[in-house]
Amino acid sequence: SYELSQSPSVSVSPGQTASITCSGDRLDNKYVCWYQQKPGQSPVLVIYQDSRRPSGIPARFYGSNSGNTATLTISGTQAMDEADYYCQAWDSRTAVFGGGTRLTVL
Amino acid sequence: EVQLVESGGGLVQPGRSLRLSCAASGFTFDSYAMHWVRQAPGKGLEWVSGISWNGGDIGYADSVKVRFTISRDNAKNSLSLEMNSLRTEDTAFYYCAKDIGADGNNDAFDTWGQGTMVTVSS
Numbered sequence: 368s369y370e371l372s373q374s375p376s377v378s379v380s381p382g383q384t385a386s387i388t389c390s391g392d393r394l395d396n397k398y399v400c401w402y403q404q405k406p407g408q409s410p411v412l413v414i415y416q417d418s419r420r421p422s423g424i425p426a427r428f429y430g431s432n433s434g435n436t437a438t439l440t441i442s443g444t445q446a447m448d449e450a451d452y453y454c455q456a457w458d459s460r461t462a463v464f465g466g467g468t469r470l471t472v473l
Numbered sequence: 474e475v476q477l478v479e480s481g482g483g484l485v486q487p488g489r490s491l492r493l494s495c496a497a498s499g500f501t502f503d504s505y506a507m508h509w510v511r512q513a514p515g516k517g518l519e520w521v522s523g524i525s526w527n528g529g530d531i532g533y534a535d536s537v538k539v540r541f542t543i544s545r546d547n548a549k550n551s552l553s554l555e556m557n558s559l560r561t562e563d564t565a566f567y568y569c570a571k572d573i574g575a576d577g578n579n580d581a582f583d584t585w586g587q588g589t590m591v592t593v594s595s
Binding site: 400409457463 | 508510517518519520523532534535568573578579580581582583584585586587588
């Protein structure tokens with residue numbers, strides 16, 4: 368079965384740029400989306416179709432997908448961005464999630 | 474306001490059944506695919522099942538295939554998940570999620586409910 372791999376954790380200083388990666392075989396042949404989940408809350412879609420932002424998502428969230436790696440970039444990271452981030456793609460009519468990356472802003 | 478409200482969770486013994494429901498409001502329900510996604514305590518997200526706008530296309534994760542059945546009632550703006558032969562590993566928060574599109578097999582989930590907890594234990 369298809370797998371998406373994410374680093375368990377990423378740390379960033381406030382105001383700096385955070386990069387969260389998601390790896391999978393020939394991932395650029397698929398659309399990737401990203402979800403943000405804060406403790407005790409439901410996930411929120413922040414990027415879909417590789418790089419599109421839903422309404423209400425700040426422009427500091429940016430997505431890209433090339434080769435075997437998709438990247439969620441958060442520029443000017445704020446304390447409110449501290450959360451778990453999950454990538455997701457479809458393979459053989461099955462939705463697959465990455466294991467999640469905990470972003471710590473310190 | 475787009476809203477999804479799950480219900481039906483609880484404590485159930487292994488091998489028993491449970492039915493989850495999701496009430497949708499604030500959008501044209503029969504224009505969108507819908508999904509169930511679960512999250513075990515302290516773990517990541519796992520897609521469980523999805524259904525297209527008219528129920529004509531349904532998919533399941535291998536881990537629940539044959540045991541779980543997804544359905545929708547467009548007249549009542551509701552989504553259901555019938556869970557049979559429950560196992561301890563099915564213990565999780567179950568979220569109802571709205572698809573961005575109608576087909577339900579290639580896109581993102583743009584709205585999530587608050588979730589309902591299912592605990593499978595003797």
